[in-house]
Amino acid sequence: MIMIKIIFIGGNMLNKKFGIVAIASTLSFSSVSYAGPSAEVLHWWTSGGEAKSVAVLQKEFSQNGGKWTDMPVAGGGGDAAMTALKARVLSGNAPAAVQLKGPSIQEWYEEGALADISSVAKQNNWSKVLPGSIANHMKCEGKWCAAPVNVHRIDWIWANASVLSSNGFGMPRTWEEFNATAKALQKKGIIPLAHGGQAWQDATVFEAVALGIGGANFFHDAFVKLDKNALQSDTMIKVFDQMRTMRGFVDKNFSGRDWNLATAMVMNGEAAFQIMGDWAKGEFLAAGKVPGKDFLCASTPGEGFLYNVDSFAMFKVKGSDRQDGQKLLAKLIVGKNFQKVFNLNKGSIPARTDVSLNEFDQCAHISAADMGASSVGGTLLPSYAHGMALRGAQAGAITDVVTAHFNSNMSSKEAVSKLVKAIENSK
Amino acid sequence: MFKWLEKNIPKIVIAPSFFAILVFVYGFIAWTAWISFTKSRLMPKYDIVGFIQYDRLFDSPRWEVALNNLFIFGFLFILIAMVLGLIIAIFLDQRIRIEGFLRTIYLYPMALSLIVTGTAWKWILNPGLGIENVFKNWGFENFTFDWLINPDYAIYTVVIAGVWQASGFVMALFLAGLRSVDQEIIKAAKVDGVPTTKIYTAIIIPSMAPIFLSAFIVLAHLAIKSFDLVIALTGGGPGYATDLPATYMYTMAFSRGDLGQAASSAIIMMIVIFSVVVPYLYSELRNKNDQ
Numbered sequence: 001m002i003m004i005k006i007i008f009i010g011g012n013m014l015n016k017k018f019g020i021v022a023i024a025s026t027l028s029f030s031s032v033s034y035a036g037p038s039a040e041v042l043h044w045w046t047s048g049g050e051a052k053s054v055a056v057l058q059k060e061f062s063q064n065g066g067k068w069t070d071m072p073v074a075g076g077g078g079d080a081a082m083t084a085l086k087a088r089v090l091s092g093n094a095p096a097a098v099q100l101k102g103p104s105i106q107e108w109y110e111e112g113a114l115a116d117i118s119s120v121a122k123q124n125n126w127s128k129v130l131p132g133s134i135a136n137h138m139k140c141e142g143k144w145c146a147a148p149v150n151v152h153r154i155d156w157i158w159a160n161a162s163v164l165s166s167n168g169f170g171m172p173r174t175w176e177e178f179n180a181t182a183k184a185l186q187k188k189g190i191i192p193l194a195h196g197g198q199a200w201q202d203a204t205v206f207e208a209v210a211l212g213i214g215g216a217n218f219f220h221d222a223f224v225k226l227d228k229n230a231l232q233s234d235t236m237i238k239v240f241d242q243m244r245t246m247r248g249f250v251d252k253n254f255s256g257r258d259w260n261l262a263t264a265m266v267m268n269g270e271a272a273f274q275i276m277g278d279w280a281k282g283e284f285l286a287a288g289k290v291p292g293k294d295f296l297c298a299s300t301p302g303e304g305f306l307y308n309v310d311s312f313a314m315f316k317v318k319g320s321d322r323q324d325g326q327k328l329l330a331k332l333i334v335g336k337n338f339q340k341v342f343n344l345n346k347g348s349i350p351a352r353t354d355v356s357l358n359e360f361d362q363c364a365h366i367s368a369a370d371m372g373a374s375s376v377g378g379t380l381l382p383s384y385a386h387g388m389a390l391r392g393a394q395a396g397a398i399t400d401v402v403t404a405h406f407n408s409n410m411s412s413k414e415a416v417s418k419l420v421k422a423i424e425n426s427k
Numbered sequence: 428m429f430k431w432l433e434k435n436i437p438k439i440v441i442a443p444s445f446f447a448i449l450v451f452v453y454g455f456i457a458w459t460a461w462i463s464f465t466k467s468r469l470m471p472k473y474d475i476v477g478f479i480q481y482d483r484l485f486d487s488p489r490w491e492v493a494l495n496n497l498f499i500f501g502f503l504f505i506l507i508a509m510v511l512g513l514i515i516a517i518f519l520d521q522r523i524r525i526e527g528f529l530r531t532i533y534l535y536p537m538a539l540s541l542i543v544t545g546t547a548w549k550w551i552l553n554p555g556l557g558i559e560n561v562f563k564n565w566g567f568e569n570f571t572f573d574w575l576i577n578p579d580y581a582i583y584t585v586v587i588a589g590v591w592q593a594s595g596f597v598m599a600l601f602l603a604g605l606r607s608v609d610q611e612i613i614k615a616a617k618v619d620g621v622p623t624t625k626i627y628t629a630i631i632i633p634s635m636a637p638i639f640l641s642a643f644i645v646l647a648h649l650a651i652k653s654f655d656l657v658i659a660l661t662g663g664g665p666g667y668a669t670d671l672p673a674t675y676m677y678t679m680a681f682s683r684g685d686l687g688q689a690a691s692s693a694i695i696m697m698i699v700i701f702s703v704v705v706p707y708l709y710s711e712l713r714n715k716n717d718q
Contacts, residue, residue, distance in 0.1 A: 408666065
């Protein structure tokens, strides 16, 4: 532990005319004797089910002789935690493990801050039990530097079962079907799409639509490779056209609404559908709703699987007790037991594919089956809206255009040309 | 020894805060300016590459919206708060009976945090909860007031909430100004049969010029720094329609890992503030030197 104390001492011992200030910085190091494996963990899982999930890991860690130092930083969807992390890394005292995901792992690697945990990965056969495209996020130039916790699926559509059945509709399989169903429901006074007008929610719907209309190759070209041809293609115009149609399906008060309030609208039958990642399932379950009976889950129309993988990046730490603690932590995170218990609490599915899903619900089974199939078929894709596909600045630039289009009368053509420009500008 | 202490104690006492300000205000301004000339992303980098961040900034449609919003919001906020403050102050100046009580009521919004103001107005202006809903329940089915969710008008809701918060404070400033005008002149004018409106427009208000300037400076820097009001009221939305430079800077620095952009936008904000404050300081200092 390095502490920097800055002490101001006013005085003029040296110069009679001017006050001289001495800034003394004292560095005090804590003892370096070995005290068993220990790890400091920075995360922002502080609410309800998430906090419970972390407690599971904490317990398992101490059962294996480790000393866990919890460093929860809530607020701003991780923004506050990232600010804390920057300060810690700049002062040369990074936590052992930090909740990070997607390209931000690589960004921190480029800053030279991440540790190599390949030995743990090799011992525990990570490359066999994790899907290839997810494993790639955990590697920095071929070496393992992070451990995956779960897989959230983004391209879900949730529906109120009784609203659909009483009006004679099923889950839509194409976007045309969705539009037709939505129009019919709207005529009957039901809000077709429960949506919250926050930029990230607009982006969530947008990427589900883009995958559905454009397909996996288009999605990969546009939102992973940022290929200009894909970005300004007619397909992209069609995607924005569909977004404009969807804008007609939301209610008047959607601006600024939180996602869980939108989920509640589906729950109580006020609205029919919501397009949201599988954390929405947690809301349904917490309200005592039963999947298949009270609410329905299906992938949004079209092929593919958009994932959002939470993971812990391992930062360089000093001292063998901390390095051992870090390795132990990495091993436990990818361990079968934690992957099962954590994901039962959080609504997502385990990142490793060999965990028994007996205790999981029907939606998780769909998710796991689709993940396996799409991993083989090459349509397992990173979510751009949730920071898995692109770096912050680029993803933000796309979201700016998407949300500006959704919340105004901008034409699809204009949106596409703005999109291309925004991507250029963000590089 | 004692004499030496007596002579130097003021300097000794001032020195720590002087150096703290030197480092933590001016030092960090210089640091921010430096960062704005680099390609810093997630972490600060120190290789200067020129004006690239400023080019990006002025190419960004979101920054354009933010800057436009600042001028719309700043202009209307300052103008309406001053006019409203002055009118309330003049009404209160009529030696009415429960003046103290009324004054407190008007001044109270200033005691609230802008977060509270923003949240309360968010509910009041929400079409499904607030004013629109109330009117609809009263039977005015066609009444709409949906500025909060209309990207073209949302910035005006920020003006409404801001004016509500600040006009009481401006009223207090003006009331003090009105009271400080020499009563003899007013009495003389009254004896001469000058009508009350003329007394205000020709005597009292012109003699309050310094108060107008102070109110303007206070409101202007409130407007430019505005952050929490927007965050609480609209969250920058719908889309980014109510983004202000301060919220733009926050997003770039803390959500997007784009420190260079954040630094350049902070520097532009500082230039805007300076362009308001420096002429004021200049005139203040010149006046003092003249006397």
